[in-house]
Amino acid sequence: MRHALAGACAALLLAGCGSAAVPEPQAAPTTGATGTTGATATAGVGAPLPGEDPADRELEPIGVPDTNDSAAAGTGAPVTLVDVRLGTHEAFDRIVFELAGGGLAGWEVGYTDSPLSQGSGQPVEVPGEATLGITLTTIALPGDAPAGVQPWNGPARLRVPGTGVLDALVRDTVLDGWATFFAGLDERRPFAVGLLSDPQRIVVDLVAEQRSGVVPLGQRCESPAGFAVSYPEGWAVNDGDIAPPCTRFAPDPFTVPAGTDARVGAVTASVEPAAVDQVAAPDPQRDLQRSETTVDGRPAVRVERESRGRGLWPAGTRWTGYVVGLPDGEDGPRTLVVDTVELPQFDYARNVEVLDRMVETLEVTAGD
Incomplete structure (x- = not known):
C-alpha cells in the first residue's frame, strides 16, 4: 500500500521532516481586560490595556472552531499562571491565559x-445560558511560583464591554496542578483552543457564528484499508488505480500521477505501519497546536505544524492532520493520517474546515 502513498515525512510533517517554529501572530486592534482585585473586573473598549500582549490581538480565531471537547497534555515542570485577559472582536471573543516557567501547560475545555x-464539589454560579469549563493543567500553586514571577491574583469574575458571546469568566481555584475557570456564554457556541509562545499563552476563542457557505458532506466512500468517510458534494475522490481508493479528495477532478509525491488531494488519507503515539509524537519546535481527542471511539490526535523547509515543502508551509489509531494489521500496528497542506494550489483555510468535518464522519471499519 505504501508504494502508492506519499512518503511518510513528506505526507505527514510528523517525523523529522523539518519545520519552522511558530511565528507570533501580527498585531491587530482589540479590546482587553486584565484581572484586578475585587468581585468583578471590566475594561473599556479602545486601546489595549497596559501589559496586554499585541499577539493576543489577531483578527482570526486561533483554530477551526467547533463544539467538541478539546484537550492537550501538559509536559515538564508546573508553570505559573501570571495573567488572564479578555478581548472582543467582530466575530469572536477571546480569553488568554499567560503562563511562566520551563514546562508546558495543557488544557481540558468543554x-x-x-x-x-x-x-x-459545590455548584458554581455562572452567568449566561451555557457554561464552558476551562481547566489548565500542569499549573503550579501560587505559593510555588519561582522568584521574580508574580502569580495572577485576579477577581472572582472578569468581564469586558461589547462582547458578543462571553458574559463573564468565573475563576474557581488551583488544586493539584489544575486551574479551573468557567466561561458563561449566551448559548453554546463553537470554540477553538490553542497554544502561543514567547510568552506561553493558552488561548480560547469563542465564535459568534459558524462560517457561511458550508458545503454539505453528501458523498461517502470506504477504503479497503479499514475506514469509511464522508466528503463534500461535488468533490472528486481517487478510484484506486494508482493510490489506494478513498485516499485523495479535491473540489475539482484530478489524476493521481504514478511514481511521484506530488500533492493532488486537497485532503489526503494514508495508513502508516506504526503505532499512533509514534506517528503523533510531539515536536515542540514544529507544533503550532495539538489536541488529544477520539475518532469513532479510538485514540487520536489533531496536530497543526509548520515546515522548516527541509522536506518537500517550503519553510512556513502549514499542515493540519488527524492521527488515528487503527486495529493492528498482519504486520503490526497501523495508524490512519488524514491531513491537508497549505500549498499554493489549495484553499488551506477552507480545507482545514472540510478536514475537521470529514473526520467527524470517519468510521473505522476494520475489526480489532
Missing part, C-alpha cells in the same frame, strides 16, 4: 451542564 468547584 461544555458542562453542571459547573462544580474542583475544591469543594
Whole structure:
C-alpha cells in the first residue's frame, strides 16, 4: 500500500521532516481586560490595556472552531499562571491565559451542564445560558511560583464591554496542578483552543457564528484499508488505480500521477505501519497546536505544524492532520493520517474546515 502513498515525512510533517517554529501572530486592534482585585473586573473598549500582549490581538480565531471537547497534555515542570485577559472582536471573543516557567501547560475545555468547584464539589454560579469549563493543567500553586514571577491574583469574575458571546469568566481555584475557570456564554457556541509562545499563552476563542457557505458532506466512500468517510458534494475522490481508493479528495477532478509525491488531494488519507503515539509524537519546535481527542471511539490526535523547509515543502508551509489509531494489521500496528497542506494550489483555510468535518464522519471499519 505504501508504494502508492506519499512518503511518510513528506505526507505527514510528523517525523523529522523539518519545520519552522511558530511565528507570533501580527498585531491587530482589540479590546482587553486584565484581572484586578475585587468581585468583578471590566475594561473599556479602545486601546489595549497596559501589559496586554499585541499577539493576543489577531483578527482570526486561533483554530477551526467547533463544539467538541478539546484537550492537550501538559509536559515538564508546573508553570505559573501570571495573567488572564479578555478581548472582543467582530466575530469572536477571546480569553488568554499567560503562563511562566520551563514546562508546558495543557488544557481540558468543554461544555458542562453542571459547573462544580474542583475544591469543594459545590455548584458554581455562572452567568449566561451555557457554561464552558476551562481547566489548565500542569499549573503550579501560587505559593510555588519561582522568584521574580508574580502569580495572577485576579477577581472572582472578569468581564469586558461589547462582547458578543462571553458574559463573564468565573475563576474557581488551583488544586493539584489544575486551574479551573468557567466561561458563561449566551448559548453554546463553537470554540477553538490553542497554544502561543514567547510568552506561553493558552488561548480560547469563542465564535459568534459558524462560517457561511458550508458545503454539505453528501458523498461517502470506504477504503479497503479499514475506514469509511464522508466528503463534500461535488468533490472528486481517487478510484484506486494508482493510490489506494478513498485516499485523495479535491473540489475539482484530478489524476493521481504514478511514481511521484506530488500533492493532488486537497485532503489526503494514508495508513502508516506504526503505532499512533509514534506517528503523533510531539515536536515542540514544529507544533503550532495539538489536541488529544477520539475518532469513532479510538485514540487520536489533531496536530497543526509548520515546515522548516527541509522536506518537500517550503519553510512556513502549514499542515493540519488527524492521527488515528487503527486495529493492528498482519504486520503490526497501523495508524490512519488524514491531513491537508497549505500549498499554493489549495484553499488551506477552507480545507482545514472540510478536514475537521470529514473526520467527524470517519468510521473505522476494520475489526480489532
